[in-house]
Amino acid sequence: MKSRQLTRAELDRYSRHILLSQVGVAGQRKLTESGALVIGAGGLGSAVLAYLAAAGVGRLGIVDGDRVELSNLNRQVLHATAAVGRPKVESARQAIEALNPACEVKAIGRRLTGETARGTVRGWDVVLDCTDNFPTRFIVSDACWLEKAPLVTAGVLGFEGQLMTVLPGGASPCYRCLIPEPPGDRFVAACGQAGVLGPAVGVMGTLQAVEAVKVMLGIGYGFERRLFVFDALKGRFRVMDRVADPACALCGPRATITDVVEYRVTCCPGGTCGPDGCCTPAESPKRDAKLTRKRGRKGR
Amino acid sequence: MGGGSTKQAAPVRSVDVTDTRCPLTFVHVKAALDAIRAGQVLEVVLSEGEQIQDVPRSLKEEGHRVLSVSRQGDVYRLLVRKGKG
Numbered sequence: 061m062k063s064r065q066l067t068r069a070e071l072d073r074y075s076r077h078i079l080l081s082q083v084g085v086a087g088q089r090k091l092t093e094s095g096a097l098v099i100g101a102g103g104l105g106s107a108v109l110a111y112l113a114a115a116g117v118g119r120l121g122i123v124d125g126d127r128v129e130l131s132n133l134n135r136q137v138l139h140a141t142a143a144v145g146r147p148k149v150e151s152a153r154q155a156i157e158a159l160n161p162a163c164e165v166k167a168i169g170r171r172l173t174g175e176t177a178r179g180t181v182r183g184w185d186v187v188l189d190c191t192d193n194f195p196t197r198f199i200v201s202d203a204c205w206l207e208k209a210p211l212v213t214a215g216v217l218g219f220e221g222q223l224m225t226v227l228p229g230g231a232s233p234c235y236r237c238l239i240p241e242p243p244g245d246r247f248v249a250a251c252g253q254a255g256v257l258g259p260a261v262g263v264m265g266t267l268q269a270v271e272a273v274k275v276m277l278g279i280g281y282g283f284e285r286r287l288f289v290f291d292a293l294k295g296r297f298r299v300m301d302r303v304a305d306p307a308c309a310l311c312g313p314r315a316t317i318t319d320v321v322e323y324r325v326t327c328c329p330g331g332t333c334g335p336d337g338c339c340t341p342a343e344s345p346k347r348d349a350k351l352t353r354k355r356g357r358k359g360r
Numbered sequence: 361m362g363g364g365s366t367k368q369a370a371p372v373r374s375v376d377v378t379d380t381r382c383p384l385t386f387v388h389v390k391a392a393l394d395a396i397r398a399g400q401v402l403e404v405v406l407s408e409g410e411q412i413q414d415v416p417r418s419l420k421e422e423g424h425r426v427l428s429v430s431r432q433g434d435v436y437r438l439l440v441r442k443g444k445g
Contacts, residue, residue: 066391075387081422085394 064089070162074116082279088116092162094276095119097184097209099172099200101148102126103135103258104190104214107265108272110138113156113163115273120156120163121184124148125171135258172196174322177203186275188268189213194242195323201226201235202320205310211235212271212283214264219257219293221264224302225271225284230311232284237305242323260292369427369439371403372396377415378407378435385411386418393424393442401427404438412436 066074066089077083077091096117098105101124112120126148128139136148143151149167156165172180172191181187181203189200189211197213204211208228213235215222226234267288274280289298310317375392377385385406392402406412416426416438423443430437 065395071387071391072384075384078387078390079383085391 066092070116073160077115083277087277087279091116091273091276092118094185095121095183096272096276097121097123097181097187098190099123099188099196100190100192101136101138101152102132102190102192103137103256103261104216104265104268105152105188106136106138107262108188108190108269109152109156110159111266111269112272113160115269116160116162117273117276118162118164119166121166121168121180122149122152123168123170123172123180124152125169135256135261137258137262172199174199174320177320178207181209182207184209186210186212186272188272190265190268197235198242198323199320202310202317204228205234206318206320210275212268212275214268216256216261216264218255219260219291221260221290221292223264223267223271223283223288223290224286225275225282227275227284233302233304234308234311236310236317237308238287238302240305240309257292260290263290263292369401369441371401371439373400374403374405376405377411378405382410382414386415389415389419390422393440396442398442398444400442402440402442404440406436406438408434408436412438 066085070088070092071078074088077088078085094117096112096119098108098112098120101109101122105122105124109120109122124147128136128143128146128148128151130144132139133141133144138155139148139151140155143154147169149169153165153167156163168180170176177199181200187200187204187209189197191197191200192215197215201211201213203209204226205228210228211226213224213226224235224238226232271282274282285302287300287302289300290296291298304311306312307314309315373392373396375388377388380388389404392404396402404415406415412429416429419426419440423445425441425443427439427441
């Protein structure tokens, strides 16, 4: 199945990949013929997009409806200072073109919704969830499972990051096996106040890129049955086994979810919803936490 | 496979890597091998020094069979039969 020869410039550019016996010429060609969809061009997405473009992935889809803000720049390293105010997908496209002009970018400058999700993830070789909120995470997870698209999902808050891979067709437990429903508002709220260490986001995004390359090449052993947890402050990496939940509503034998479920974020009392669906509380965070805890787990 | 080395090995492709430097040298050899089928023979033109020292060893490590190496003026002509790997 020889589709095309790599050019002399490609052999040079990707030489350090080609020298790896697990990649080689055939693997590198496969990358140039593969497509990865990146949902979120923020901190995780910056690392993912930079490494996948540099790795020679042929097509990169980017979904993000936001514009670059000054407060993004401590971690969203794909966006330059001059890009503040511009749509993230356009800033990302420009950065990727500078990195690797051979990479074809499909920029989708809209927020992913339950309605558009399945059509958006369909047909990509791998999908990377680089979002920053639970409602979108569940949309991506449901859509990927239903469309049988491999998913590499990660999240970072504070100094801690988590990552897992979900392969379709029973090859791994799904996202809902670990987190059946979005956590209550207590966790969703106040991300406008929550800090995050920029380089810790880069670690997790870079690890997502590693996993995505392995998925596209079909090599190695990934996090499809494990959860990776990184604590940057304590300097600790932990890997835990994940198992399928027989009662899972998405992948279990009596699954009830047949289409993408869209959760709505309920704002904390008096708070205002931000563009990411996060909430800027009007009252003290301590009191908000107490109030929202009483209101139950479901954010639907 | 007996008799492979005694049979006249006719290369189906040739690659001159004398203008490259390590590790690109082996990348170009790998690319040329990728373009032929297992069992077919590739001719590699190599320069004195690092290239002739490294390339035959790397080829063997990757499961290919070096059939012959001959000096032709300033360069070396290596024939390699592509392995199954």
